[in-house]
Amino acid sequence: MNVQTLMNDMKIDFAGPYRMSINGELVDAAEKFDVFNPATGEVIVRAPNASREQVEAAIAAARAAQPGWAALSWERRREYITAYADALDANKEDIITLLTTEQGKPRHSMATTEVDYAIYWVREVAKRKLEDEILEDTPEHIVKVARSPLGVVGAITPWNFPILLGLWKLAPCLITGNTLVMKPSPYTPLGTLRFGEIAQRVFPKGVVNIVSGGNEQGVWITEHPHIAKVSFTGSTATGKKVMAAASGTLKRITLELGGKDPAIILPGADVKALVPVLFDAAFGNSGQWCIAAKRIYVHDSIYDEFRDAFVAHAKTKTVGNGMDPNTDLGPIQNRMQYGKLLDMFADVKKNGYKVALGGTIDESLPGNFVPVTIVDNPPKDSRIVREEPFGPIVPLLRWTDLEQVIADANDTDFGLAASVWGPDREAAIKVAERIEAGTVWVNEIHIHGIDIPFGGHKQSGMGVENGREGLEEFTNAKTYMFRK
16 A cells, blocks of 8 residues: 555544544534634534543543553554554644634644644654663662553643644653543634544554543543543643642642743844744734743833834734634634633723733624734733733833843743843853743743753643653653562
């Protein structure tokens, strides 16, 4: 069979019904919920709302499949996961279109990038392996540390990057010998249901299970005694609830939560080069990402130049339907988040903060469209500076004293990521070393890698994803000692 024939055999019917994956079967549910297109407000489809019994069945299937899956060699599991990446690739164009339809991000840019990156991630994670570590090897004694799988992992994924962040969890979970029960956000379940359907073409039954629904299905998973670990990406408020629910059985948790990421621009920075980079860092995905640059601190000597250039660049961008190739930024994904932004915009207006661009949401539009908005030097205790808006509104903040700006950058309950920009690399690094965050970029931003650990400090999360450390989060350390 040639490669093209093989790829055609892996394709699924994207026009068919959306069903959950439980124990190798595609399963519907008696109850359904609406999934909306955020660019039009129209219902795309009614997705299955898993019953308690179906969630139990998914967990039981994963539990039954796990010993056999763990017994396979790393190499054999790698073959399965690589075949899965091939199957995803065969369905890539349909996945991209579906992602734009349910999430809103532009198909020709960010949606394509997300899906390409996710498939690449699956392939690369499959190549990794946790080797045993020999701590002692003498003529009398050996001490070895090995990594053993945890069992069944519950993964709960968000609506801002549903494909990428779902597969970020799936690949390391499976390569380390665990099985999976995943629940996507009720706002963006469709792509995950589809990649679950694709998984049933590749993996043994019960290895990958996908259930859809709202908050209650997430609670059933996090509280369940047969779930050994929960990997959650979402808000800090929900992360705290996940942590509390997981405490009943002391299950392992990885929490990748909110951020209020500062970007500090030092004197002498190249404004012309920096503006497009920081615009994308702040407003990419319409500001709906945890690592967006959400507070931009600009030194007084270049503040006016930066603000004016930043506004001018922003004016060249188009907000619209993600299926339109002329769109740069799509809609806000759901009405709940749209409502939060209406409240934030109202607070900016009520307090009379200076707005350099935007500032008014046209509620008459059919979709969840929010204009690019730049707030000009609001007070440091303002909501737009203190809270995470998760949308296309960013404050620019003027600074003069280095000690104070570092203190201001750290004055937050969040600690996910940050960036420092300046012509003197060593000076910028010294600033970066003092920022309280899990990731700090210097003269670059949003660089990730398979082997680069990513996780938050403070209330931005617990544990890490990616890198050796990320793989280890899906395992227990097991120490063996042998008397020769």
